[in-house]
Amino acid sequence: MTADKVTPLNPAREPNVMAPAPEALAPGRPVLQVDGVNKIYSNGTVALKGADLTIKQGEFVSLLGPSGCGKSTLLRIMAGLGEVTTGTVKWWEQDYGVVGSKGRKLAFVFQNATLMPWARVRKNIRLPLDLDHAGNAPEVEKKIDDALDMVGLTGFDESFPRELSGGMQMRASIARAMVTEPNLLLMDEPFGALDEMTRNKLNDDVLKLWREKGWTIVFVTHSVYEAVYLSSRVVVMAARPGRIVDDIEIKEPYPRSPDFRVSTEFAGYCRQVSMALERASAMGESKEGSDS
Numbered sequence: 001m002t003a004d005k006v007t008p009l010n011p012a013r014e015p016n017v018m019a020p021a022p023e024a025l026a027p028g029r030p031v032l033q034v035d036g037v038n039k040i041y042s043n044g045t046v047a048l049k050g051a052d053l054t055i056k057q058g059e060f061v062s063l064l065g066p067s068g069c070g071k072s073t074l075l076r077i078m079a080g081l082g083e084v085t086t087g088t089v090k091w092w093e094q095d096y097g098v099v100g101s102k103g104r105k106l107a108f109v110f111q112n113a114t115l116m117p118w119a120r121v122r123k124n125i126r127l128p129l130d131l132d133h134a135g136n137a138p139e140v141e142k143k144i145d146d147a148l149d150m151v152g153l154t155g156f157d158e159s160f161p162r163e164l165s166g167g168m169q170m171r172a173s174i175a176r177a178m179v180t181e182p183n184l185l186l187m188d189e190p191f192g193a194l195d196e197m198t199r200n201k202l203n204d205d206v207l208k209l210w211r212e213k214g215w216t217i218v219f220v221t222h223s224v225y226e227a228v229y230l231s232s233r234v235v236v237m238a239a240r241p242g243r244i245v246d247d248i249e250i251k252e253p254y255p256r257s258p259d260f261r262v263s264t265e266f267a268g269y270c271r272q273v274s275m276a277l278e279r280a281s282a283m284g285e286s287k288e289g290s291d292s
């Protein structure tokens with residue numbers, strides 16, 4: 001896949017329209033509280049064992065770990081797309097029913113762009129609004145125009161997905177999440193299938209939007225470099241059974257620029273996270289990690 005040539009995601013053109021946060025939505029307050037969560041699939045696979053994790057307003061948290069350690073399972077549970085076997089999850093310190101109310105909206109971005117191939121970009125982006133019976137009033141159309149603008153796809157709204165590069169398709173997928181004006185964004189390895197240049201560019205664009213919009217992001221990745229570059233925290237998981245084994249704070253200030261990728265600090269964090277990942281991978285292979 002080639003690096004896409006469209007203009008960057010552009011949060012600067014859109015003022016931060018979030019209402020002043022009531023106390024429960026203030027920076028540092030818990031957005032997600034996962035407490036003692038076990039997930040056993042019907043075939044007996046222990047996908048999560050004793051997962052405890054609190055994610056606070058404004059954090060950018062990556063979930064990193066070997067294949068099969070339960071990253072996607074945990075993310076889906078956070079999205080309310082999967083049931084826990086035992087344990088509890090709270091959203092904004094309340095039950096799932098609070099999701100969707102003002103200041104407490106969540107959106108999920110999948111690994112593949114998951115666009116409808118037969119529908120033009122604009123139709124794809126408006127899907128969540130159509131599902132919400134939003135109609136096509138001027139303010140609805142403006143939301144779509146704004147989302148297209150922010151992901152740098154203005155002028156591509158009448159294209160079909162097959163006419164876009166992989167990076168542009170992911171941008172469309174992010175725009176589809178943005179029209180819902182989310183506060184919490186759950187991203188399941190969204191850039192894993194893209195070439196490195198496109199991935200780096202989208203990393204920078206998502207970081208800009210995250211800061212501008214005041215989002216909280218949970219981001220699944222297999223890449224140590226991507227996790228360190230983006231995150232304020234990297235949560236490392238091990239497999240068999242899936243569990244959280246490390247939680248590393250990346251204490252580098254934002255905004256982060258491509259200079260950070262070639263800094264000594266970046267190399268140091270990558271080494272630290274790589275070692276944690278190696279330990280986690282070894283746990284999944286040893287009897288210690290066995291569930292029996």
Ligand SMILES: Nc1ncnc2c1ncn2[C@@H]1O[C@H](COP(=O)(O)OP(=O)(O)OP(=O)(O)O)[C@@H](O)[C@H]1O
Pocket residue numbers: 041042043045046047065066067068069070071072073074242
């Ligand atoms: N619907 C399901 N039914 C049975 N087992 C499942 C199901 N979904 C996932 N699993 C199993 O649960 C474990 C965790 O899977 P999950 O997809 O959450 O891991 P992951 O860390 O996201 O993996 P990857 O990095 O490969 O995407 C794996 O052993 C997987 O095979």
